[in-house]
Amino acid sequence: MIHAQDLTKSFADLKRGSVYALDHVSFDVQPGEIYGLLGPNGAGKTTCLRIISTVLRPTSGSAVVAGYDVATQPEKVRSRIGFMSGNTGIYDRMTAREMVEYFGRMYGLEEDALQQRIEEIFETLQMHDISDILGSKMSTGMKQKVSIARTIVHDPPVLIFDEPTTGLDVLVARAVIKAIESLRDQGKCIIFSTHIMREVEKLCDRIAIIHKGKILATGTIDELESEYDEPDMEELFFELISRSDAQVAAELS
Amino acid sequence: MNWRRIKLIFQREIRDQMRDRRTLFMIAVLPLLLYPAMGVGMVRMLVSFQEQPRTVVVLGERELPEHPELIQPTKTGEEGPRRFVKGWFGLYSDADKLDVYTESMLPRAGDPDADPKLKQLLADAKRIRQKYDQRETLKSTPGRTKDEIELVNRQLGVLFSTSGIQVLIIVPDGFGANIAEVNRLLSEKSGDSEAVPEYGRPIIMHNKADKKSQIAYRRVSSAVSAWEQGILSERLSAAHLPATMTTPVNAEAVDLAQVEDISQSLWSVLFPALLIIMSVTGAFYPAIDLAAGEKERGTMETLLICPASRTEIVIGKFLTIMTFSMSTAILNLLSMGLTGNYMMSAMGGGIFGQAGALAPPSLTALMWVLVLLIPLAALFSALCLSLATFAKSSKEGQYYLTPLLMVTLGLTVFCLSPMIEITPFFSVLPIIGPALLLKELLSSQGSAETLVYAIPVLVTSVIYSMLALWWAIELFSREDVLFRESERFELGLWLRHLLREKEATPSFTEGVVCIVMIFFLQFASYKFLGQIDQDAPLQALKLQMMYLVVTVACPALFMAVMLTKSVRQTLRLRWPSGKMLGLAVLLPVALHPLSLELLASLEWFFPQLPSAVTAQLAALTDNNLPLWLVLLVFAVTPAVCEEVAFRGFIMSGFSHSNRKWLPIMLSALAFGLVHMIPQQVFNATLLGVVLGLIVYHSRSLVPAILFHLTYNSLPILRGRMETKWIEDTPAEWFFAVEGGAIRYEWPTLVIAAVLAVVLLRWLLAQPVGKSSSASANAKLSMESDVNVKTSVRV
Incomplete structure (x- = not known):
């Protein structure tokens, strides 16, 4: 469903010169699977997911999503993915219902099917009481619900969640995680980035630990734990990152 | 390109803007309130406004010819400044706008009861006269350097500007007597041209750089010329010569301007200027909100991941901005037109007395306003959208767009100048072309020839708008523009x-x-x-x-x-x-x-x-x-x-x-x-x-x-x-x-x-x-x- 090959993205930075946000990243995600990108802030998770969702263009490398190449058929890709991140806000001057309707129409849903779909989603996410509230008047939890509804309104086969629980209280975060879980059970192909260990352990079938634009290790949690002989996920994470930093320092000196 | 998506984006943006109080205020409320409010303010101003009389000092009043009189003689018991004779002014009331002070108002030099202001004025005037004489003698003395003269000249200037006198008239000694002498010689017809003596001319001093002095001088000089005509006609009648002797041609100017023409020439100035300014203002705020505001509120990425392509997004946004730009312009024109019309008819006899009630512009003219508004609004909308796309916050957007506003204002002033007319060259320039064409079409002289320019103006305007739109799309496809981080800049x-x-x-x-x-x-x-x-x-x-x-x-x-x-x-x-x-x-x-x-x-x-x-x-x-x-x-x-x-x-x-x-x-x-x-x-x-x-x-x-x-x-x-x-x-x-x-x-x-x-x-x-x-x-x-x-x- 998602196939990324050698994705590379470099930026020009005033202070540091040319910087690699993503350095030859490759991975595959299958339907019915949640693939976790685990990494500290600034590791390149967001860049990677933005490339897969065609918002950014890769400097080199390629990605195929649901059978379409992100570089040559971005519109086809966009209509087959649902993307949600901390940067995909909702409109202040639209009500929850208008917002979801608007994006549903953008995806080309027929009016009848759209209304039915909205009823379904609002039912599952328990959004009926907020359907006529303007975005500016909503609490963070309500906004997150609208965002999820917006992400899944066109029932996409591929879903991309970029740190969806950042800044949410425990209750809302839990609801979001539950929603993602149920989406996996529907057979969706899901890629999920976070820096929170617990979510990874709970949710992800396979993970990639990403640091400074490079994938340090990838596999299922059990695989990783046995490979590095470290039963604690958090310790494993620290271990890998400090090892990588030490390696870079050694290379340079 | 998918027009259904463009329509969706357009509808959403319009609805979004209509729910924004700021936009509504700028586009609908402001024009509807502004012009009537300005009208009320203007009426109040006109009612309470009274022009201050300006100070004129006449030195050597005694030397003026006895007849005709330039200055109204003082009636007994009359106090305060004197006046010029009303008859010398085109508008009699203008005489009251000049306060005349003469030496005769101060009979005895050391009078302790005299008005101190009067004493001061006369003393200053005498000092100026001395300085002036000093300068003239210096000029005529050989061997004096330029610097010396310049120094005195400067002192003279300072003296005049600090004196509070707006116009100083100096009548040379024996002026009246000389005029009488020439009159006598002419009436006797005995003198040949050589016998007529040369005599000193009066001097009217003023300061061109000072507005007050300038206004006063204009009045004084027209009164003095009228008075000169008076002297001349007396001279002619004394010599038994026809009064038309000095005006052998005396052409009569016939003004064929109709009331509608006057109002049309007013419209032809106001409409293009207002159309430009309002279409750019109307595009300004929506553009910032639609581009920079979208980034600021964190919904840009939400929009980018929907299936619409960047081109579709830009076109949808562009059409929204253009709609607002055009409606702002139209609402402003309507409101101003109606207010102006009402004001004119209400104060029929006022400053625009000759115009009376303004005739509304013709239907054809209004149609042209609408036609030319389209390319103007399109160009401004695309430009504003491009510039606003650069910005990452609304505030930044305002900084980027202000130069555009200033350039536009400059161009508007240029187009307003009555000297500037449409030429083939101007017709292909952006903004200037449509503005000048509209000016020409609205003025009464607009003829079929002007219509020829409509083709280049419209064609080039469309090209310019397309280029600006292309630029906006180009910018919108650039990652470094869309995802500009607030990196520190040193x-x-x-x-x-x-x-x-x-x-x-x-x-x-x-x-x-x-x-x-x-x-x-x-x-x-x-x-x-x-x-x-x-x-x-x-x-x-x-x-x-x-x-x-x-x-x-x-x-x-x-x-x-x-x-x-x-x-x-x-x-x-x-x-x-x-x-x-x-x-x-x-x-x-x-x-x-x-x-x-x-x-x-x-x-x-x-x-x-x-x-x-x-x-x-x-x-x-x-x-x-x-x-x-x-x-x-x-x-x-x-x-x-x-x-x-x-x-x-x-x-x-x-x-x-x-x-x-x-x-x-x-x-x-x-x-x-x-x-x-x-x-x-x-x-x-x-x-x-x-x-x-x-x-x-x-x-x-x-x-x-x-x-x-x-x-x-x-x-x-x-x-x-x-x-x-x-x-x-x-x-x-x-x-x-x-x-x-x-x-x-x-x-x-x-x-x-x-x-x-x-x-x-x-x-x-x-x-x-x-x-x-x-x-x-x-x-x-x-x-x-x-x-x-x-x-x-x-």
């Missing part, structure tokens, strides 16, 4: 970055900076060029050469050395194939007659050349100068300097994106624009395209220099050609002699055209091979690999 850091992170060829921005630098240097050296002495041709030629080297070649070379890794690659210093060199010589020979004819046939289109330029062009054909020098100055130097800058550094900068036409077009346009004079701008832009193509296909600057050199040499050589070489020879088939210069006959033109087409087709068919900038980029990415590592180590 000048030092940035400069170091520029010098350290050099690339093989310059960046796009560096190309733009180079153009700006050239423009700036040209502007700065304009002053020196103006001082060229046309009588010293050698010096003029030297200056001309230096000018090109300093303003065009230097910035480009400097930037190439400082900012790029490879000067050779940047300036494309590479030896081309022999065929290319052949083309570079042949093509200008073919193009020269064509461009000459093209320019000649477009002569009507461009404004006339300024005389200085004509003189400079004449130097080209001045046969007294050595040919090699003229060729050096007008062919070799420009060829090398301009090619190094425009096809060298600037085009390399623009080529960074690996496109073909964008760098060629942009560098050609910049090349054209530095030529300043419209004819040359046109010609140079066309040539710039050809030169760009040559550089693109040959990947070398050398053929471009050769082409440029040949092209510039041809007119010089043509000027040197003796006309007798052609006369009465078979060459007359190809050349014609016109006014001492040689022109080309049509067989030459046909041959030239065929040759040019063949050569250009050959050029376009040349394989570009591996484009130089592509390989530069490949190299670059390898180099930057190394860079990262090295810089981290540091």
Whole structure:
């Protein structure tokens, strides 16, 4: 469903010169699977997911999503993915219902099917009481619900969640995680980035630990734990990152 | 492109804006309230406004002729300042706007009861008179230096401006008696012209730089001329001469302006100005909200991941902004028109008394307002959207858009000037074209001839709008514009970055900076060029050469050395194939007659050349100068300097994106624009395209220099050609002699055209091979690999 090959993205930075946000990243995600990108802030998770969702263009490398190449058929890709991140806000001057309707129409849903779909989603996410509230008047939890509804309104086969629980209280975060879980059970192909260990352990079938634009290790949690002989996920994470930093320092000196 | 999605975006944005209180206020509430409020304010002002009377001092009142009187005699018991005789004013009430003070109001010099203000005024006036006399004696005394006179002159100025006197009239001694004497001589008809004595003239002192003094002077001087007429007619009647003696022609001016015409001329000024200002204001706030606001509120990415393409998003947003721009303009015009109409009819007898009730503009005029509003609004909307896309917050957006607003205001003022009329040249300029056309169409003189301009105005306006829209789409597709992080910016850091992170060829921005630098240097050296002495041709030629080297070649070379890794690659210093060199010589020979004819046939289109330029062009054909020098100055130097800058550094900068036409077009346009004079701008832009193509296909600057050199040499050589070489020879088939210069006959033109087409087709068919900038980029990415590592180590 998602196939990324050698994705590379470099930026020009005033202070540091040319910087690699993503350095030859490759991975595959299958339907019915949640693939976790685990990494500290600034590791390149967001860049990677933005490339897969065609918002950014890769400097080199390629990605195929649901059978379409992100570089040559971005519109086809966009209509087959649902993307949600901390940067995909909702409109202040639209009500929850208008917002979801608007994006549903953008995806080309027929009016009848759209209304039915909205009823379904609002039912599952328990959004009926907020359907006529303007975005500016909503609490963070309500906004997150609208965002999820917006992400899944066109029932996409591929879903991309970029740190969806950042800044949410425990209750809302839990609801979001539950929603993602149920989406996996529907057979969706899901890629999920976070820096929170617990979510990874709970949710992800396979993970990639990403640091400074490079994938340090990838596999299922059990695989990783046995490979590095470290039963604690958090310790494993620290271990890998400090090892990588030490390696870079050694290379340079 | 999917119009359904564009419509969706458009509808959403409109609804979004309608829910925004700020937008609603700007677009609907403000115009509806502003003009009536302004109207009320104006009425109040007019009611409470009364002009302050100005101070006029008359020295030597006793010397005025006894009849006719200039100043109203004082009635007994009357206090306060005196007045001029009302009869000398066109509007009697004007007499009350001048307070006249004379010496006779102060009978005894040391009167303690006298008004201290009056005493002060008269004392000041006398001091001014003394100073004036001192200056005049100095002027007439031989051997006095300019500085001495200047010093006294300054003192005189200071005295006058600090005195509080707006106009000072000094009547010379014996003035009245002299007039009476001349009257007597004339009435007796005994005197011949020599017998009439010369006598001193009165002086009216005023200060042109002071508004109050200026207004007072205008009134005084018209009253004094009327009074002079009075003296004259008395003189004529005393001499038994007809009163019409001094006015043998006395033409009568007949004004045919109708009431509608007056209002139409008012509309023709107000409507274009208001239309421009309001369409830009109407686009301003929605553009910021739709582009920068979207980023600020964090919904940009939400929009980018929906299936709509960037083009569809931009067009949807553009249409929204345009809708608001147009409705703002229309609402403002309506509100202002209705308020103005009401005010005019309400105060029929006021300052616009002669206009009475304003006639509303005709339906055709209103239709034209609407038609021309469309391209104007489109251009402004696209421009505002582009600029606002750059910004990452609404506040930043306002900073970027303010210059646009200011430029527009400047253009509006330009168009308002009654001297400016639509010409073929103006009609193709953005904003100015539609504004002037509208002005012409709305004024009563607008005729069928004006309608001819509608075609170029509309066509070019559409082109400009499309270009601006294309720019907006271009910006919207750029990641660095959409995802601009608020990174810290330090000048030092940035400069170091520029010098350290050099690339093989310059960046796009560096190309733009180079153009700006050239423009700036040209502007700065304009002053020196103006001082060229046309009588010293050698010096003029030297200056001309230096000018090109300093303003065009230097910035480009400097930037190439400082900012790029490879000067050779940047300036494309590479030896081309022999065929290319052949083309570079042949093509200008073919193009020269064509461009000459093209320019000649477009002569009507461009404004006339300024005389200085004509003189400079004449130097080209001045046969007294050595040919090699003229060729050096007008062919070799420009060829090398301009090619190094425009096809060298600037085009390399623009080529960074690996496109073909964008760098060629942009560098050609910049090349054209530095030529300043419209004819040359046109010609140079066309040539710039050809030169760009040559550089693109040959990947070398050398053929471009050769082409440029040949092209510039041809007119010089043509000027040197003796006309007798052609006369009465078979060459007359190809050349014609016109006014001492040689022109080309049509067989030459046909041959030239065929040759040019063949050569250009050959050029376009040349394989570009591996484009130089592509390989530069490949190299670059390898180099930057190394860079990262090295810089981290540091």
